[in-house]
Amino acid sequence: MTSNTAGGPSRRERMRAETIAEIKASARSQLLQHGPSGISLRAIARDVGVTAAALYRYFDSLDALLMELCCDLYDELIAETRKAMDASPPEAHLERMKAWIWAFREWAVTNRREFELMISFPEDHNAMAMCARAGEAAGLPFDPITAKSMEHAQLCGGELAKFYEETSSQGGGIPPVQLPELSPGLTAELRDRCALFVVGETVPLAWIFSFVSGWVRVFGLVVMEAFGNLPVQEHVDEFYKSQILMMMHDFGIEG
């Protein structure tokens, strides 16, 4: 009757997916209310209307559930960021990069607890080891959460690469203000590491360096704000804008 002639997901699979979604939704609701450490497997079970033991049909452990939730949150952040970027046309690389920063901040601040879970996860518990093992099993070089984080950074890095391509092809390109002397070792590592972020082509070292510097700065801003450590607390928007301006200055762009 319910045979799978259409090739689509069977009734059971649909049910299962629905239950999983329900579980995750409950977990997130608890995350919102009580923070990362306040998520209780038994409370989730109570919420979903099922025994605690039943959840083990869906997740190997609470940590595994949290990890999946964490990945979902990254997906949400990435989707949100991408949407914000796409509000500007594909050629407006600068605007799209600004949108990336802005969306990142917006999401992290309006979803503080989720963000807290995301950044505290990679090394919390023994989860890192678990992550790493899962990653290796799938043939990936990184644990899934680090991978997601890089996917997120790549949204901005790729845009930078495209921006370089265009500016360099139509008139010399913009020389960055200043690049300190770097050893061949660091130079190589920057290129290697950022081949993953800045997926693009032969962007010059100065750009890569400025990109990494900017990435660190934005990370600092967002984490500080989300964790309540930002010195500025009233005119945060303007402060961000001024920081963006300064970073653009590093790329030799006056905005």
Place this chain on the structure above:
Amino acid sequence: MTSNTAGGPSRRERMRAETIAEIKASARSQLLQHGPSGISLRAIARDVGVTAAALYRYFDSLDALLMELCCDLYDELIAETRKAMDASPPEAHLERMKAWIWAFREWAVTNRREFELMISFPEDHNAMAMCARAGEAAGLPFDPITAKSMEHAQLCGGELAKFYEETSSQGGGIPPVQLPELSPGLTAELRDRCALFVVGETVPLAWIFSFVSGWVRVFGLVVMEAFGNLPVQEHVDEFYKSQILMMMHDFGIEG
């Protein structure tokens, strides 16, 4: 016999202090081994050789214990940083500020889990509320942990103020490279907030702005490295040095 004629701490008080130290040491050892969420009150009790209930003679709750531990860790960080700064003479403000950054990083990286506890604390659990209440009770405007964090930042901010004093008194002072236009509101807030950090006198707005920017950058660097998110992972020392160079450039200093 054991009367307190000398005015010093009584035998009981000494014993008590010793026990408290033992408890904290055990807590820290567990922090080191199992991370912030792996600290168990009962395990501490077992370790110290006492019943779990007995610990409540020393701390109101596990959270209270963690908070005190957190403050101790800040004290350790501050002491270490101060020591590193004092390796340079009092006039070498630039060197002392570099030492501040370097010591901060060093401590955070060699005490990752402690650092993790420290930055995840201010908002974790309901501890923030507890902190705030404790702070208000003591008449302080901030919770003790935020206060410690600011004391730490002040080590660097104060040095910057002294540096400005000297350079401005002996020949015009160094103009920072660039300061974006800031609204009166943000200007005022920067001055207000940083009156706490940069305890000093009439340092110009551009310096305050650059200081806050630098503070954000260093925070980003340290957090990323401690949490394993720093893009650079092999030539970290050199990367830090290059970042410091760039920040000095913001102050108009080539070095």
Place this chain on the structure above:
DNA sequence: TATTAAAGTGAACACCGTTAGCTAACTAAT
């Protein structure tokens, strides 16, 4: 319809933080 795999249950285990009431030990004052 009989078979088989999945989903769910209930009880148990070993932990956890916290509280209440009691006992022994030590301090301080009479």
Place this chain on the structure above:
DNA sequence: ATTAGTTAGCTAACGGTGTTCACTTTAATA
């Protein structure tokens, strides 16, 4: 020196947690 009061420690218990195991129900399949 005796007494009163404080402090540190104990045991026992309560309600909570994650996790496992054996068992039953449910639903899809052959």
